[in-house]
Amino acid sequence: AQKITQTQPGMFVQEKEAVTLDCTYDTSDPSYGLFWYKQPSSGEMIFLIYQGSYDQQNATEGRYSLNFQKARKSANLVISASQLGDSAMYFCAMSPDSNYQLIWGAGTKLIIKP
């Protein structure tokens, strides 16, 4: 079965601290892509970062980095120096090569405290 698991329903983090959001995945496809999206209360999904299964290096995009551990099937999102505007729902998603859809986790609600 192809599945994404996010085990943290909610997190509170102090402003300016780093935060790690967990994501584990399950697929038998040898080739796949992993995505992180941010969803503010307005509802729109905002793309943050992408990691391909064959990428040798962890992806980084500004304050976002993806800690990709293929053997453990984990793709954790790290946000450095968190800001109040980072408060939102965060979703991990997978795109297996055998499939056109994105498979989503249940999300983590992140709240940044001033």
Next chain:
Amino acid sequence: DAGVTQSPTHLIKTRGQQVTLRCSPKSGHDTVSWYQQALGQGPQFIFQYYEEEERQRGNFPDRFSGHQFPNYSSELNVNALLLGDSALYLCASSLLAGLGDEQFFGPGTRLTVL
């Protein structure tokens, strides 16, 4: 360059009615995917359209149907609405949604079924 647009923003219907949601993809994109996101959950894939044909379908009943027009815009139709159809409906566009192709999302249509 306009991103993905969806209309209407909000919609209220009663059980048994029919609804049509519309989506215009990002300029240059030829593939449109539709997702249903119930409150507090991750999105669920409904179907994807490419070259005016349904390329893949998720686990949704036949009450959910769609269409893609020659200009790549798309419609999602839901017949015989149920209370459980209340959700945020997200449209995403991409260029040939394959591995690693980022899907750009619209702001969504929030459907309430009474």
